[in-house]
Amino acid sequence: xxxxxxxxxxxxxxxxxxxxxxxxxxxxxxxxxxxxxxxxxxxxxxxxxxxxxxxxxxxxxxxxxxxxxxxxxxxxxxxxxxxxxxxxxxxxxxxxxxxxxxxxxxxxxxxxxxxxxxxxxxxxxxxxxxxxxxxxxxxxxxxxxxxxxxxxxxxxxxxxxxxxxxxxxxxxxxxxxxxxxxxxxxxxxxxxxxxxxxxxxxxxxxxxxxxxxxxxxxxxxxxxxxxxxxxxxxxxxxxxxxxxxxxxxxxxxxxxxxxxxxxxxxxxxxxxxxxxxxxxxxxxxxxxxxxxxxxxxxxxxxxxxxxxxxxxxxxxxxxxxxxxxxxxxxxxxxxxxxxxxxxxxxxxxxxxxxxxxxxxxxxxxxxxxxxxxxxxxxxxxxxxxxxxxxxxxxxxxxxxxxxxxxxxxxxxxxxxxxxxxxxxxxxxxxxxxxxxxxxxxxxxxxxxxxxxxxxxxxxxxxxxxxxxxxxxxxxxxxxxxxxxxxxxxxxxxxxxxxxxxxxxxxxxxxxxxxxxxxxxxxxxxxxxxxxxxxxxxxxxxxxxxxxxxxxxxxxxxxxxxxxxxxxxxxxxxxxxxxxxxxxxxxxxxxxxxxxxxxxxxxxxxxxxxxxxxxxxxxxxxxxxxxxxxxxxxxxxxxxxxxxxxxxxxxxxxxxxxxxxxxxxxxxxxxxxxxxxxxxxxxxxxxxxxxxxxxxxxxxxxxxxxxxxxxxxxxxxxxxxxxxxxxxxxxxxxxxxxxxxxxxxxxxxxxxxxxxxxxxxxxxxxxxxxxxxxxxxxxxxxxxxxxxxxxxxxxxxxxxxxxxxxxxxxxxxxxxxxxxxxxxxx
Numbered sequence: 141x142x143x144x145x146x147x148x149x150x151x152x153x154x155x156x157x158x159x160x161x162x163x164x165x166x167x168x169x170x171x172x173x174x175x176x177x178x179x180x181x182x183x184x185x186x187x188x189x190x191x192x193x194x195x196x197x198x199x200x201x202x203x204x205x206x207x208x209x210x211x212x213x214x215x216x217x218x219x220x221x222x223x224x225x226x227x228x229x230x231x232x233x234x235x236x237x238x239x240x241x242x243x244x245x246x247x248x249x250x251x252x253x254x255x256x257x258x259x260x261x262x263x264x265x266x267x268x269x270x271x272x273x274x275x276x277x278x279x280x281x282x283x284x285x286x287x288x289x290x291x292x293x294x295x296x297x298x299x300x301x302x303x304x305x306x307x308x309x310x311x312x313x314x315x316x317x318x319x320x321x322x323x324x325x326x327x328x329x330x331x332x333x334x335x336x337x338x339x340x341x342x343x344x345x346x347x348x349x350x351x352x353x354x355x356x357x358x359x360x361x362x363x364x365x366x367x368x369x370x371x372x373x374x375x376x377x378x379x380x381x382x383x384x385x386x387x388x389x390x391x392x393x394x395x396x397x398x399x400x401x402x403x404x405x406x407x408x409x410x411x412x413x414x415x416x417x418x419x420x421x422x423x424x425x426x427x428x429x430x431x432x433x434x435x436x437x438x439x440x441x442x443x444x445x446x447x448x449x450x451x452x453x454x455x456x457x458x459x460x461x462x463x464x465x466x467x468x469x470x471x472x473x474x475x476x477x478x479x480x481x482x483x484x485x486x487x488x489x490x491x492x493x494x495x496x497x498x499x500x501x502x503x504x505x506x507x508x509x510x511x512x513x514x515x516x517x518x519x520x521x522x523x524x525x526x527x528x529x530x531x532x533x534x535x536x537x538x539x540x541x542x543x544x545x546x547x548x549x550x551x552x553x554x555x556x557x558x559x560x561x562x563x564x565x566x567x568x569x570x571x572x573x574x575x576x577x578x579x580x581x582x583x584x585x586x587x588x589x590x591x592x593x594x595x596x597x598x599x600x601x602x603x604x605x606x607x608x609x610x611x612x613x614x615x616x617x618x619x620x621x622x623x624x625x626x627x628x629x630x631x632x633x634x635x636x637x638x639x640x641x642x643x644x645x646x647x648x649x650x651x652x653x654x655x656x657x658x659x660x661x662x663x664x665x666x667x668x669x670x671x672x673x674x675x676x677x678x679x680x681x682x683x684x685x686x687x688x689x690x691x692x693x694x695x696x697x698x699x700x701x702x703x704x705x706x707x708x709x710x711x712x713x714x715x716x717x718x719x720x721x722x723x724x725x726x727x728x729x730x731x732x733x734x735x736x737x738x739x740x741x742x743x744x745x746x747x748x749x750x751x752x753x754x755x756x757x758x759x760x761x762x763x764x765x766x767x768x769x770x771x772x773x774x775x776x777x778x779x780x781x782x783x784x785x786x787x788x789x790x791x792x793x794x795x796x797x798x799x800x801x802x803x804x805x806x807x808x809x810x811x812x813x814x815x816x817x818x819x820x821x822x823x824x825x826x827x828x829x830x831x832x833x834x835x836x837x838x839x840x841x842x843x844x845x846x847x848x849x850x851x852x853x854x855x856x857x858x859x860x861x862x863x864x865x866x867x868x869x870x871x872x873x874x875x876x877x878x879x880x881x882x883x884x885x886x887x888x889x890x891x892x893x894x895x896x897x898x899x900x901x902x903x904x905x906x907x908x909x910x911x912x913x914x915x916x917x918x919x920x921x922x923x924x925x926x927x928x929x930x931x932x933x934x935x936x937x938x939x940x941x942x943x944x945x946x947x948x949x950x951x952x953x954x955x956x957x958x959x960x961x962x963x964x965x
Contacts, residue, residue: 142340142382143275145190145222146506148544151215151273152196152222154179155208157229157246159201165251171313172228173200175281175322179226182329188386189329190222203247205259209267210901210923216271217944222381223273228322231282232258233307242287244280261288269294272656272693274470275381277301277341281321283309289371296692297378299341301325301348305369321368324351332386339386342379345372376692457499458492458727458734461506463547465557465626467651467678468714469507471689471754472551476503478750479741486737492730501734508543509624509650510557511955513550516543518564520572524723546572547719548731549738551580553675554626554712555786556633563789575718575735580742581756584780585630585709588679588701589615589671590662596704599781603634603673603706610671611640618661619673620654621647623796623955627675627712633787633795634708641673649952651678656693658682672701675712676780679703680755680770687770689754703776710783714756716742808853808891809840809957810884814900815847815868816875819922828899830950831920832865838957845880845900846871853891877905881935885913895960897953898935902926910934918960919943920953 156172176198183189183196197215202208216223230245234254243249243258250257268276277299280288285302293300303321304310313319318326325348333343348370356367372379464472480487480503491500508516516523516539523539523546539546552558558577565572585603587593593609601609610617619641622629628651635641648654651674658672672679681690682699718735720728741747748758755770757780787795811832814820820828832842841853842864851864877900888894896913899920910931916939919932926932927942936942941960943952 142338142380143378144382144504145275146220146504146544147190147192148195149220149506150191150195150222150224151219152180152183152191152224152226153212153215154196154198154226155202155211155228156198156200157202159247160230160245161248162250166230166232166245166249167312169229169312169319170315171317171319171322174313174316174318175226175228176200178318178326179322179329182326182384183224185330188384190383190385191224201247205246205249205257208246208259209264212264213267214923216268216273219271219273221273222275222277223268223271224277224279224383225268226279226281226322228281228319231280231284231287231304233284233287234258240287240290242284242291244282262291265291265294269296269298270693272653272691274692275299275378277378277381277383279325281319281325286369286371289373293373293375295375295696297374297376297381299372299374299378299381301341301345301370301372303368303370305366305371308366308369310366310368319368320355321348321352321370324348324355324368324370327351329384330386332384332388335388337387338382339384340379341372341374341381341383344383345370345379348372455494455498457494457502458730460501460503460549460731460734460738461545461547462503462549462551463513463544464505464507464551465510465513465553465650466507466653467625467627467675468551468553469505470652470691471677471751471756473505474688474754475742475747475750476505476738479503479738479747482741482746484737484741484744484746486741491733491737492727501737503738506544509621510552510560510626510629511623512542513552513557514560514564515539517561517570517572518567520546520565520570520721524571524721546721549735550574550717550719552626552715552717553583554630555710555715556629556792557626558715558717559786559789560792571722573720573722575720578716578739578743579713580716581714581748581751581758582711583675583677583714583756584705584711584783585627586674586676586679587617587631587671587704587706588674588682589669589704590700590702591615591669592702593671593704598703598777599705600707601704602708603631604636604639606704606706607635607639607641607671607673613669615669615671616642616665617671617673618642618654618658619647620650621955625650625654627651627678628673629792629795630712630787631673631706631709633791634706634784651675652691654678655682656691659694659697659699676703676757676771676776677712677755679775683773683775684755684770687755701775705777705780706783707781708784710786711757711780714751808888808894809838809897810853810888810894811840811842811897811899812880812884813842813844813868814875814877814898814904815844815871816901816904817870817872819875819901819903820868820870828868828922829865831899831953832861833950842868843880843884844868844871845875845877845898846873875900875904876908878908878911878931881913881917882911885911885915889914891915895940895957897957900926902929902932905929905931913938916940916960918953918956 154176156176158170158172159168160166180196180198183191184193197211199211212225227244232243232245232251232254234241234243242261243254245258248257268278275297279301281303283304286304286306286308288300288302311320317323328344328347329339333339333347352368352370487500490496494500519539565574587606596606596609607617619628622632648657655678679701681687683701685696685698716739752758752769813828839853839855842851843849850867851860884896894915896915897918901922906929913935917935918940919936919942921927921944927944932942941956943956
């Protein structure tokens with residue numbers, strides 16, 4: 141089934157270099173601007189494109205490669221579903237190193253300095269491969285782009301579309317319309333490739349090849365460039381990624397050809413008429429002939445009409461919105477794809493008046509961390525009707541922004557989240573009702589260690605005993621953030637308060653992020669062993685390269701882990717919860733029936749087998765559960781312990797409070813905002829303002845770098861904060877970040893527990909020597925690579941932290957400030 145990316149969780153970067161400073165090396169490409177404009181319009185066009193305007197970034201004149209790579213890196217960090225990058229400009233193959241190397245040239249690039257000022261294709265490939273997006277599509281419209289095909293694609297869902305053959309130069313366009321290749325690309329995305337199916341990467345490649353053949357036939361042999369020659373390559377089944385919902389209109393010629401049988405019948409009728417009505421024919425000939433001719437014509441018309449009857453028009457299937465946790469989203473997407481592809485009665489029987497045989501139910505799976513989901517259910521009125529939320533969106537819940545559309549089905553990864561949400565929906569102002577929960581599958585809690593733990597068995601020990609055994613061997617125990625990860629919270633509930641669980645200043649937000657960070661963490665700390673507090677289904681992704689729900693960030697390598705099962709931690713119950721909204725009355729009965737069908741299939745043999753294939757344990761026995769699962773590996777045990785009793789709401793609140801969920805000793809927070817023009821402009825402004833809008837619950841102030849203090853530290857109200865935010869403006873000069881941090885550190889040194897939050901794009905600080913600071917610093921980098929810079933590592937060593945650009949940066953900043961101001965690790 142085609143992979144449908146979720147628009148708000150996807151990102152696109154369109155780069156077009158139209159002007160070059162060194163005309164001796166590279167001529168201008170005026171059509172690059174048209175490429176960017178037309179392609180952006182196609183990607184966000186109505187209900188056809190797979191993007192929305194705010195998720196598409198354009199860059200028409202990147203002067204340096206760093207500017208282009210920063211933009212791509214930020215999108216790579218933000219994208220969760222689809223990351224699409226399109227480049228128009230000059231391509232150049234450097235032969236100076238002996239092995240041909242492809243470079244994408246920016247405005248200041250030269251042939252002699254390609255290795256210094258061009259974008260190395262291999263480096264771009266690595267940057268895109270590191271994205272947490274489920275699918276990555278790279279489109280190159282430049283000379284020699286075919287040389288990119290000589291480099292193996294990353295071992296993850298990745299697609300590459302190039303415009304030229306290996307070693308080939310192509311036409312740069314007329315300067316008014318798009319280049320021939322991108323013009324054809326826009327045409328296909330707008331027109332479609334099939335009357336019934338959407339435009340996928342693979343279908344796009346086939347259609348582009350057809351159009352390239354038509355274009356090549358029109359070329360004059362005397363031109364000094366080659367015809368464009370598109371090639372589509374995809375790895376790990378990425379070719380089924382949907383890029384447009386456009387459908388190809390049927391060709392009129394088909395209908396004209398369909399009239400041929402009618403013409404032949406008319407000829408037979410004419411012959412019969414001649415035989416009967418000709419001169420000297422008897423009367424009975426005429427009577428028989430007239431009847432025969434009329435019968436032939438009537439039968440021919442009826443037969444042609446039946447043979448060429450239009451296919452039944454299928455209305456759009458009912459869309460079920462399924463909300464889950466980040467660690468289970470990929471697995472459930474695969475499982476629900478199997479549901480839609482099945483021939484089960486629930487997917488074919490008429491629903492809401494739709495004809496039999498038409499698609500009845502379509503599912504959209506999206507995810508949010510548990511703390512954000514709980515907050516969204518708490519503000520259910522604003523979730524169901526966003527206009528009922530606060531006017532400025534600064535200090536109140538906006539679930540539509542933080543989570544997504546309100547769901548018809550909620551499938552949390554553990555019962556702890558359900559316990560908290562049930563309490564929230566019992567508020568008088570709630571407009572949502574939860575249906576009867578149905579447990580679909582289980583995933584036991586595990587301590588996944590990279591070395592054998594001495595003195596404990598694979599089963600039978602408590603969570604505390606396993607953690608203590610790891611600490612005794614200097615094994616670093618790590619987990620995701622318990623506020624947002626169901627698996628981390630389940631294990632935290634069974635550890636003594638104060639138990640050292642992680643050394644990460646900013647723990648991964650969920651188990652999927654924990655898995656992605658696990659290998660990097662080991663590489664950066666060679667010789668150090670780690671033990672992950674996680675769920676068995678998450679560990680299955682770490683050790684099983686072939687698993688469909690395995691995070692793409694892990695590539696195709698398996699990792700050496702052994703699972704230990706704490707006897708006192710209950711398993712995570714994957715539970716389906718129907719969600720009914722008071723505001724949705726029109727098709728409530730149809731939605732309830734669709735949810736019932738989905739739940740029935742998930743509990744049946746085919747549904748249970750699909751869940752088992754994603755690393756979950758199911759209750760189906762006998763032949764229904766036959767077949768290998770990822771849990772057949774020796775990493776896991778066949779019969780894990782049943783675990784302890786589920787926690788109460790009071791237990792959960794106490795554990796989160798002890799972990800650092802409430803403000804504690806540190807109270808004074810200074811937000812220092814880099815307002816140099818490179819930082820405080822363009823796409824960065826909304827992110828900065830959104831971070832500042834969440835300042836509450838502590839004494840805080842706002843200052844600009846370079847500039848002055850706009851809001852002194854104090855118990856400031858929303859009006860004063862908003863006035864300071866409006867006073868921020870870009871400054872056309874460098875930002876002396878080091879000097880500013882040194883000065884404010886001295887000012888705040890006498891304030892017990894103060895914190896400086898530096899918001900910057902790192903362009904100026906990366907060239908400075910890090911200062912000695914006496915106050916912890918939280919660096920909020922607006923670039924994806926910011927936390928790896930020497931400057932940021934140095935200034936955050938004294939109890940601070942660093943956050944790089946992510947889609948949910950404002951919420952992550954608020955959570956981290958809460959941890960740091962409460963003395964949490």
